[in-house]
Amino acid sequence: MEKKTKRNKYATLNDVAKLADTSIATVSYILNGSTKRYVTAELRERVLEAVKELNYMKSAVASSLKGKDRGILAVLVPQFDNPFFTKIIVAIEEVVHRYGYFISISTTVDDIGKEKEIIDKMIGQRVDGFIISPTIQGTENTDHLRRLGIPYVITERPLSGIAQYDFVGCDNWGCGYTATKHLIENGHKKIGFIGWNTLTNVGERENGYYAAMEECGLQVKKDWIELGSLDTVSGYQMMQHMLKTDVSAIVLGSHILAEGGIQLLREENISIPNDISTVIIGTPNWTRLSVPTFTCVHQLEHKIGTMAAEILMKNILNTEEDLSWHHEKLACELIIGESVKKMN
C-alpha cells in the first residue's frame, strides 16, 4: 500500500461560509463565541455543521497576523536530558498549559551562536515570550530581546552586568554552604570541593563552600579544590586527583560530576561513606536508589519552573500587580542519605 504524498488543503473560513450560505464575518463571530453579534440558532447550527463537515480548523497563524497572541512560549535550555532542566521544563509546561499556551523547547548546548540562531528563529515565529537558561559567553542575545521589547525570564544562570530583568534560580551559594556545613557538623575538617569553572552560578557554590569553612575556622588547602568541565569524564578525573589528597569528605558540586566521580570510587572499591563521605549538589533519582543512598542538597527545580512561567505569563498578559523586577533565589533543602560518616 503506497504512502499518500499529497497534502490536503485546510478548509478556510470562506469554505465554511459558502457551505453554510453566509458570510465569513458571521462564521468568525460564531466560532469565537463573541457576544458582539446576534445570530439565530438556526444559522449557528448550519455553520457548526459546515465546520464539522469540512473539518475546519482555525489557523492560529492567520489569527496572529491580526495581532492575536501566538500562544507560544520559547524555552531555551543548555541540554534537556539533564534532570535538572527536565524538571524545570515539566513545571513550566504545567503552568503555561493552564493558560492555554504551549512551549517550544530548544537546546543551546551552551553555545552562544546556536543560542542566537534559536532566538532569532523564535522571534521570527513571533513567540510571545522566552524562558532562558542562558549560555555564559555573553549577554548579547538577551540584550537583543530587551531592545525588541520581548518579555523574557532568565532561569538558573544570572546575567552579569545587567540589573533589569526577571530571574528565578536557586541559591547556589546556599547549596555550597549547606553541603559543606553538613559535613562539618558531622565532624569532618578536611573537605574537598569538586566543581566546574565556567559558570558564575557554580562559582557561587564554591563561595558557599569557602564561607562555611571560614565560618568554622577551617583552613582550605589548595588541592582540596578541583575545577573542571561539566561532564562525567571530568568528574572522574577530578576524583582521581582528589583521592591523592587527605580529604575525608567531598562536596560534589553537580550531579553530573558526581556520576563520574562515583564511578571511579566504585572501580577502586572505595567505600562510601566508610572511606570517604560525600554530599552531592542536585538530586537525580539514582541518589535514592543506589547503595548507599546519597546525602544531597536538593534544588527546587519544580518551583523554579513554576515561578518563571508564572512571571512570564503575567508579564505577557499584563496582569502583573508588581511592576518591579523579580529576582528570586530559592533556598535549597538538605536531604539526608547514607553517604556521610559521622566522625568524632
Next chain:
Amino acid sequence: MEKKTKRNKYATLNDVAKLADTSIATVSYILNGSTKRYVTAELRERVLEAVKELNYMKSAVASSLKGKDRGILAVLVPQFDNPFFTKIIVAIEEVVHRYGYFISISTTVDDIGKEKEIIDKMIGQRVDGFIISPTIQGTENTDHLRRLGIPYVITERPLSGIAQYDFVGCDNWGCGYTATKHLIENGHKKIGFIGWNTLTNVGERENGYYAAMEECGLQVKKDWIELGSLDTVSGYQMMQHMLKTDVSAIVLGSHILAEGGIQLLREENISIPNDISTVIIGTPNWTRLSVPTFTCVHQLEHKIGTMAAEILMKNILNTEEDLSWHHEKLACELIIGESVKKMN
C-alpha cells in the same frame, strides 16, 4: 526601576522599504536571496542597512500564510521527565535542527482528551508534521490526522487495527525474550515478570517472556506474573507480592517499576544478586551507578528518535525514495551488569 510593559512593534517589510526608499517587493527578493531579480549593489546595501537599523526580523507567521512551510514539528509524548522519552526527543531535536526546523514538545500524560486538545492546537498552528507516542485509549486522534492528510510518525506504541502509518519503536517482544533468556542461561528456572497491563507494547514484553520460558521447556506459575500500573508505587507493591513466591530471578518490565521494586528490596535488606537476580528492561543512568550495577536490556532510544525524525522530514519535504510505510522495530541490546547470579 520599574518594568517596562509596553511591547515594541516589530518592523515590517514596509518600514524597511520606506527607509531604503524602495518597494516591499524588492526588499523581499533581496532578503530571500532570490536570483529571479536583478538588483544593484548599491540598493542592496541600502536595504540591508535599513534592515539592521530597524532590527527587522521577518515574520515566519506572515510567510507561512503565503504557503511557506512553518518549520515546526509537534512532538507528543506521555511524559518527558522519563529518560526513555527524553532520549528520543534529544535525537529528534538533533535531526530536525539540521533541517532548519524546530520542535514543539507537549506531554499528553497518557490522556486521550489532552492528546486531542494538544493535537488540535498544533494543527491550528499549522505545524508541518507530528511525532507521537500515542495514548492507548484509542486511535481517533491519529485518524483525524490521517483524514486531514497531515504527516505523522508514531513512536514506541503501535496503533492497533491500522496498517497504513509510519512506525518506529523497539522490539518489545525481543526485550522480554532477551531478558528472560539471559536469566535462563544463567541457570534460573523460576523467573518472575513484573509489568503493567495497559499498553500493547508491554504486552509484547510479556509475550517475549512466555516465549523464552516455553522454548526452554519451563512452566510458568501464575503468581510469577505481576501486572500493575506504571509507577514506582505499583512497582513496590508488585515486588512485595513477588517476594512471597519462590522465584529466584525477576524480569523488571520497565525502569519505573524497577525503581519501586528495588526500593523495597533495599528496605528489606534483600541482596541483589545473592538473594534474587534481576534484569531490567530499560537503561536509565542509575543502573550503572548503583551497587550492584544492573543487567539491563537496552532499547535504542536515540536511534528511535533519529529514524522517526528522518522519516517525518523526508515525508514533509517529499524527498522520500521509498513510498511504502515504514514499520521499524529496533532490536534491543543486553547490557551485562552485576545483578544476575549464576546458578548451577
Next chain:
DNA sequence: ATTGCTCAGGGAAACGTTTACATATTTTTA
C-alpha cells in the same frame, strides 16, 4: 527604425483571519 534581449525595479493580488462599519428587519418605547 523596429524588434528583442538583459537589467532594474514597482504595483498589486493573494494567503486566512478579525473587526469596524454599514444595512435591514423587527420590536420596544415614548
Next chain:
DNA sequence: TAAAAATATGTAAACGTTTCCCTGAGCAAT
C-alpha cells in the same frame, strides 16, 4: 405612531509576506 433600540447579517479593510505581472531603460541585431 414615529422614533429609538434590539436583532440579524453582510462588506471590506487591515495584518505582513510572497510572487506574478508590469513598466522602462539601455543595448545589440536585424
